[in-house]
Structure formats: structure tokens, C-alpha cells
Amino acid sequence: MAEASLHKAKVAIFISGSGTNMAALLYASLIDGSPYDVVLVASNNPDASGLEIAAAEGIETFVHSHKGHSRDVHDAAMEKALLASGAQYLILAGYMRILSDEFVRRWESRILNIHPSLLPKYKGLDTYARAIAAGDSHAGASVHVVTPELDAGEVLAQVRVAIRADETPDSLADRVKFAEHQLYPRAIADYVSRGYNPDYLYDRIRALALTLPEAHCRDSHGSPGFRVGSEKSGKFFAHFNDQHHGSEHIAVLVKTSGMDELLGLIEAQPEVYFKPAYYGASGWIGLILNRPGVDWAHVEQWLQRSWRSVAPAKLTKLQDIADMF
Numbered sequence: 514m515a516e517a518s519l520h521k522a523k524v525a526i527f528i529s530g531s532g533t534n535m536a537a538l539l540y541a542s543l544i545d546g547s548p549y550d551v552v553l554v555a556s557n558n559p560d561a562s563g564l565e566i567a568a569a570e571g572i573e574t575f576v577h578s579h580k581g582h583s584r585d586v587h588d589a590a591m592e593k594a595l596l597a598s599g600a601q602y603l604i605l606a607g608y609m610r611i612l613s614d615e616f617v618r619r620w621e622s623r624i625l626n627i628h629p630s631l632l633p634k635y636k637g638l639d640t641y642a643r644a645i646a647a648g649d650s651h652a653g654a655s656v657h658v659v660t661p662e663l664d665a666g667e668v669l670a671q672v673r674v675a676i677r678a679d680e681t682p683d684s685l686a687d688r689v690k691f692a693e694h695q696l697y698p699r700a701i702a703d704y705v706s707r708g709y710n711p712d713y714l715y716d717r718i719r720a721l722a723l724t725l726p727e728a729h730c731r732d733s734h735g736s737p738g739f740r741v742g743s744e745k746s747g748k749f750f751a752h753f754n755d756q757h758h759g760s761e762h763i764a765v766l767v768k769t770s771g772m773d774e775l776l777g778l779i780e781a782q783p784e785v786y787f788k789p790a791y792y793g794a795s796g797w798i799g800l801i802l803n804r805p806g807v808d809w810a811h812v813e814q815w816l817q818r819s820w821r822s823v824a825p826a827k828l829t830k831l832q833d834i835a836d837m838f
């Protein structure tokens with residue numbers, strides 16, 4: 514967490530109503546060590562009481578009523594405020610407007626929502642009544658990534674809330690809110706700091722590396738690595754380093770064509786590349802992963818190139834053919 518707090522993410526929160534989840538997120542952000550700051554609270558509802566809570570804490574607020582505006586015009590006004598705030602993430606906390614598909618695509622993987630059900634159950638409205646009517650033992654809440662399809666993006670975290678005898682939708686809603694207030698700040702903290710979490714970064718590298726033909730894992734000098742070819746005679750094409758040899762970087766090491774290219778890349782983009790201890794001398798370059806704005810398509814290209822540079826000809830030929838389609 515120490516590393517994450519050095520890189521505080523900026524988040525904006527959209528609300529439509531009482532904003533109790535926004536308040537939970539805001540006060541969590543004011544505790545030492547929070548990996549995010551709230552830079553904007555915005556609403557489509559001028560009467561949303563959460564706006565006053567935010568303003569009292571010195572957070573910038575913005576209101577633009579949706580009434581009398583098309584979805585596109587309203588979304589554009591909200592997005593303008595969002596961009597002006599410098600937010601890197603948009604958190605929906607009881608924002609009862611559906612964002613246009615284009616808006617959601619522009620902010621892909623950067624919009625999160627909380628929904629009062631155990632998704633994939635009970636998307637949409639009336640979730641409490643539906644859970645009670647179904648005779649479920651538990652209701653709950655889910656934090657998920659927002660995609661164009663309603664309440665259908667990847668679920669990041671959930672909390673379960675027991676449904677009691679004689680439960681009403683209102684009584685259940687009250688307890689689900691308590692649970693949401695615990696869940697949301699923690700889920701957001703995890704999400705915005707995962708780019709600094711070695712386990713998350715390793716899982717992503719591993720998933721990319723192992724999609725390459727005949728790739729397998731093998732530790733080398735205490736770090737996980739990836740080889741191509743047989744278990745016996747395979748060759749390394751990538752190494753994962755978590756702050757290895759005193760480096761501050763979490764990185765994947767891949768093979769360049771040699772020292773000229775390696776030094777040229779580091780000089781041109783020192784925020785992206787570095788020369789790793791020991792491996793650097795033989796042309797391995799470090800791609801820094803614990804930094805804002807990692808381009809994962811670029812990381813994937815490097816893994817492919819590095820794989821290709823050591824893979825047996827029979828595999829690269831097959832890959833050439835596959836690439837033509």
C-alpha cells in the first residue's frame with residue numbers, strides 16, 4: 514500500500530440522490546493511506562443532498578439537470594466537467610442515468626458502479642423486492658466495471674446480506690446500504706491501486722505470455738520466467754521482476770536486438786524502459802509496469818516479439834501463417 518499511496522488516483526463520483534455511498538467513498542479517501550482522492554462530485558439532480566456533503570468537505574461539485582436535454586447533450590456536459598477535473602476514474606454511486614455507449618467506450622475499464630444485488634442476479638431496478646419474492650436466503654451488493662450492457666461488466670467485489678423473516682424491501686435496503694458503505698471504498702481502493710500490485714501485474718503478464726505457442730513458466734534466479742519450447746530445451750523469452758536487485762520497478766524483461774536498441778529505447782522513454790541488473794548486459798530490457806498509463810497492447814507486442822526471437826523456426830512459421838488471417 515505504501516507504493517500505491519505514492520500514486521494517488523483521481524476519481525470523480527456521479528450521484529443522483531442521497532449520496533451515502535459517495536460520502537463513504539469520500540470519507541475513506543480522507544483517511545491516511547487512501548490510494549485515491551475525490552476530485553469532483555457531479556449530479557444530474559440539483560437537489561441531490563450528497564452535493565452539499567461534498568461541498569462542505571471542499572470537493573468541487575457540478576450539477577447539470579438532465580431535464581429538457583437529450584442523453585447526448587447531457588452526457589457531454591457531464592463529461593466536460595469530468596475531463597476538467599482531471600479524474601482518471603469515474604465512480605457511479607446511485608447515478609440513475611444510463612450513460613451513452615460512446616461515453617462508456619471512451620472511459621473503458623475506468624467507470625465503476627455499485628449495484629444493490631448479487632450480480633448476475635437482479636440487474637436493473639427493484640432488486641430488493643425481487644430477491645425477497647424469489648425466497649433468496651441472501652441479497653447483497655456488487656461493484657462492477659461499467660460496460661455498454663447494463664449491469665453486465667466484470668464483477669470486482671460483492672458483499673452478502675442475509676434476508677430475514679418478515680423482511681420488506683425497505684428494511685433490506687437499509688442493511689444493504691450499510692454493507693455497500695463497507696464494500697465500495699475497499700473495492701475502489703483495490704481497483705485503482707492494482708497497477709502497483711505485483712500479484713495483479715504478474716497475473717496479467719502470465720496470461721499474455723501463456724497464450725503464446727508452447728510457452729510455459731519456469732523460475733530463474735528466484736523470479737518467475739516464461740520459456741518457449743520443450744520443458745527440457747526451451748528458451749526464456751520473458752522474466753517477471755518484482756523490485757528485483759534493489760530496483761524500484763515491477764517489470765517484465767524482454768529481449769531487444771542488442772545494446773544499441775536497448776540504450777536508444779531507454780534514452781527516448783526512460784519512464785517506460787530501464788536496463789535491468791545482470792540481464793541488461795545481454796540485451797534484455799525492462800518494461801516498467803508499476804506506473805500510470807501502461808499500454809498493455811504494447812506489452813503484448815513486446816512479449817510476442819521476444820517469444821519470436823527465441824522460438825524454434827517450426828513455431829514461428831506456424832505463427833506467421835496464423836498472423837496472415
Ligand code: GAR
Nearest residue numbers: 530531532533534535607627628629
Ligand atoms: C445504492 O444502494 C446503489 O446500490 C443503488 O442506488 C443506491 C444509491 O444510494 N444503485 C443502483 O440501483 C444502480 N443501478 P446513495 O445515493 O445513498 O449512495
